[in-house]
């Protein structure tokens with residue numbers, strides 16, 4: 001172990017002890033040890049115990065710990081603290097600039113146990129109310145966390161999309177007579193992915209291409225060449241000849257499963273040396289399959305039967321469903337949210353603040369519900385023909401019931417039912433809880449069905465088929481939560497929902513004006529599952545929406 005590594009162990013020990021509120025003097029001594037040890041010019045590994053003890057600020061106890069580290073690679077005191085600290089909380093301690101006091105606050109007061117959950121909480125403005133936090137701290141933290149996650153090798157689609165598009169335009173404008181296209185998971189708009197894949201047919205050298213797009217050398221071999229953007233996002237650059245661009249684009253865009261299925265279905269089909277991707281499909285005798293759908297064999301079956309759906313596009317979305325305001329945990333007012341939705345060209349917005357049990361999110365007590373409804377009535381008169389619908393995101397309580405008395409529930413235009421608490425459930429319990437909510441006559445939309453946060457929280461296991469069947473039987477739509485950290489319902493369940501006639505609602509779950517734009521990511525993900533405008537709840541007109549969600 002190097003001095004630096006040993007020093008870092010002491011720093012972490014100090015941090016984790018502070019997290020647990022231990023004796024400040026001891027903590028100070030470990031912090032000092034960190035500073036002393038990392039500046040030492042002789043390797044600790046070459047010293048004996050008395051020599052270490054003689055170092056100013058080290059002493060007997062710390063020297064023993066160093067000895068233990070050098071011999072076993074571990075420090076038992078530190079291990080004890082590790083054992084009583086969830087792994088994700090330990091990880092939070094390593095986020096630069098996010099000290100133990102703040103980690104303690106989010107862990108103990110908000111029950112947050114992973115970096116991903118924390119990032120999500122930041123996006124939902126959960127930290128503003130917390131002691132020692134304000135909007136500015138929250139914003140700084142957000143950037144630190146995003147950086148931290150970026151360095152973990154996996155990315156949300158939203159973290160790479162604009163960089164990827166930027167790369168394409170830089171290469172296209174910087175290289176004459178080049179053909180450039182995204183391929184791989186980024187072209188398929190995968191929910192999460194490990195980098196940007198790009199295909200280039202150009203006479204330029206790798207160095208010239210890298211220079212044109214401000215790319216740095218990355219780790220890894222040739223073909224593809226591993227590069228990094230200025231922000232250290234991984235890029236894999238594939239090169240080919242112009243006359244085989246279509247063949248390569250097809251090959252590098254397919255998922256493993258899709259390619260296997262394709263090769264099995266069309267054995268011996270020679271699709272090499274084709275300049276246009278369309279020619280690959282022509283040779284196979286099937287229509288062009290949109291890249292988003294090139295994940296599973298299913299898309300090939302549809303293509304073979306000439307049954308490919310006309311995929312939904314962003315322009316098909318007519319209403320913004322699932323939005324929060326300053327009434328609960330949003331940071332924009334009701335008026336701001338409505339006016340923003342209208343300015344973006346939508347015909348209507350469905351306001352769904354949190355319900356009364358969601359104390360952490362300033363959920364609405366019945367009198368606040370009624371006050372909001374009055375404000376909506378007034379705004380509706382002012383903003384017509386734009387329409388604001390009265391909704392609520394009702395917590396699904398532990399027993400599956402909704403959060404208000406029928407007297408209040410009956411006043412809403414529509415109700416999204418979502419699980420926000422007690423997320424640790426086995427499949428049976430989770431399925432039962434959600435079935436109860438779906439069967440509730442007031443429920444119109446099931447919100448983020450599994451509670452997952454991509455790359456950070458798995459979500460409870462669910463019998464999706466049972467839930468979708470129940471939604472069909474009860475006229476309940478299912479949300480595809482468009483927040484790029486959720487994208488829940490997972491797109492792989494869309495085909496079954498379509499088969500059962502269940503409508504999908506692409507909801508931004510917006511907690512700010514900017515949040516409305518997340519609809520973009522929801523649409524990208526929905527297309528992967530073959531969603532059509534006809535099967536999308538908020539692609540309907542305002543009246544069509546209301547007709548579909550009004551219960552009883």
Ligand SMILES: [Zn+2]
Nearest residue numbers: 393418447448
């Ligand atoms: Zn929610």
Ligand SMILES: [Zn+2]
Nearest residue numbers: 322324393509
């Ligand atoms: Zn929400």
